[in-house]
Ligand SMILES: Cc1cc2nc3c(=O)[nH]c(=O)nc-3n(C[C@H](O)[C@H](O)[C@H](O)COP(=O)(O)OP(=O)(O)OC[C@H]3O[C@@H](n4cnc5c(N)ncnc54)[C@H](O)[C@@H]3O)c2cc1C
């Protein structure tokens with residue numbers, strides 16, 4: 001069993017602070033982290049490998065050289081190997097160009113060891129699209145199953161996997177043939193504490209780094225900015241709705257006014273049931 | 275690119291029920307189609323769903339593209355995308371919208387890859403640049419209280435997924451007429467690599483938050499988990515559901531299902547209390563269409579006041595207990611339950 005998890009380095013949007021007056025964001029305040037959903041993806045790979053009793057977990061990332069950090073973090077969680085594709089040619093990619101580059105790297109990885117499962121995060125917290133996973137699956141011509149909330153069974157003889165997939169108001173129980181691609185959110189598992197040997201391995205780990213020249217059959221115009229059909233047209237502050245009414249007075253007066261507004265005056269809110 | 279004409283909406287149906295967001299998109303799509311002077315189409319896939327066509331027309335479509343096949347009974351990426359590809363390659367729409375639901379996002383991502391075109395995720399505003407016939411799909415941008423307009427200049431169709439509950443459906447008008455175009459497709463169940471064994475509907479907290487008439491939401495300004503109990507207490511007093519911001523969820527004060535905003539639920543209750551919430555755009559897109567918004571924040575410049583119907587500048591620790599007390603009084607006076615009608 002060979003599982004490849006796609007992991008992305010993102011700025012920590014929890015820490016990033018925005019100045020609400022100037023609408024600018026303080027990038028210095030944002031350390032780069034492993035996309036939280038991808039951490040759960042690696043953890044799920046660890047669980048699956050345990051469930052089937054052995055195998056390899058590789059992680060793949062596309063990004064600048066600093067992205068080796070998220071590969072190390074993945075090794076801490078339990079990945080065996082890491083690959084980083086890093087090249088100017090990949091820069092400025094939207095989701096279409098990203099899935100193209102990652103799928104080319106996955107083709108190369110599969111030559112070293114055939115891939116049974118690809119796992120992606122449900123979305124990356126910076127771009128926040130969730131489009132890269134299904135894109136990769138289409139390019140590799142494997143079925144995507146997005147929004148997986150549970151991996152319940154894996155049959156190595158039949159090459160099938162049993163999954164729960166979240167939908168609008170419930171879930172689907174799906175049996176998929178693998179190789180396939182899953183995307184996972186946070187509810188699928190809890191991140192476990194990393195065992196010491198993993199930490200030691202991670203500290204010393206040097207991932208394989210590939211440039212565009214290391215990938216085969218790459219159609220360059222499909223990469224990076226050039227290969228990205230979407231562009232950001234403009235940025236704007238959303239039109240402000242009618243500023244509402246601020247209630248005057250001390251807190252007792254404010255509370256009294258509010259209750260009146262919500263009950264008597266507007267006759268909106270509270271009524272007596274029966 | 276000139277051969278691409280028309281605005282399309284993917285009609286998501288589950289078990290023959292059309293998802294609300296699909297009707298909302300017909301409303302939004304109608305405006306775009308009228309501006310561009312092209313027909314609006316609903317794209318309907320499924321099994322034994324022909325009868326839904328008249329509904330789609332009643333909600334604004336001029337055309338319904340229909341594929342009916344047993345293999346399309348339940349949503350699956352591989353079968354649904356085959357149907358969509360067949361239609362899109364034959365009839366070439368210039369704009370194609372999907373609800374930003376788990377299925378809509380899944381389908382749109384796969385289709386965009388095969389059509390080699392651009393896709394904007396989680397759009398909350400739609401417009402067109404008439405001259406260039408460009409879809410302007412805007413979404414909250416990473417970081418600040420800022421929207422980014424995403425364009426797809428050189429590829430067609432221009433695709434976007436759109437958040438539920440931000441667009442408005444038209445009034446249902448059964449006197450409207452339209453064309454139904456049915457296409458045949460060859461699909462073989464045995465060739466499918468994914469099987470839907472069963473569908474389990476669960477009406478849990480998410481549904482109750484989504485349907486609640488009154489929501490009391492708390493933010494990081496509540497200080498700590500213990501003070502956050504005031505939010506629960508107020509909600510209980512007035513029979514409301516509890517919600518919160520992402521920061522509150524990440525702090526572990528509330529489960530993820532109760533997160534309101536771009537990466538949580540989009541809700542439109544009658545009354546929304548935003549207490550100790552700054553009003554970041556990613557939160558606001560999830561609640562701004564509530565009928566009445568009441569903000570309590572100690573910072574008079576907090577952006578939440580821009581969307582609030584009534585604002586109280588003050589300390590939540592002081593205001594909320596008083597509110598609870600007053601509502602309890604009111605309940606006693608009226609002799610029983612208080613609730614929204
Ligand atoms: C891609 C992306 C997606 C996101 N998705 C979401 C999402 O879905 N939902 C969401 O909510 N956020 C989301 N966010 C985060 C969002 O940008 C904000 O960081 C978050 O909404 C802020 O939460 P908050 O208002 O609770 O906290 P803060 O911004 O820290 O605000 C706390 C507020 O409480 C006030 N306050 C403090 N003490 C008191 C007191 N005693 N009494 C009264 N008021 C007080 C302060 O004045 C302040 O305005 C997302 C961010 C990104 C980048």
Ligand SMILES: Nc1ncnc2c1ncn2[C@@H]1O[C@H](COP(=O)(O)O)[C@@H](O)[C@H]1O
Pocket residue numbers: 005006007008009035037038060061062063095098102119120121122123124125127128129130131132133
């Ligand atoms: N640059 C990248 N490198 C590796 N994986 C990525 C990259 N971008 C996206 N992904 C994967 O795709 C998922 C969804 O990302 P997105 O579509 O950008 O929201 C992430 O959780 C990752 O698993």
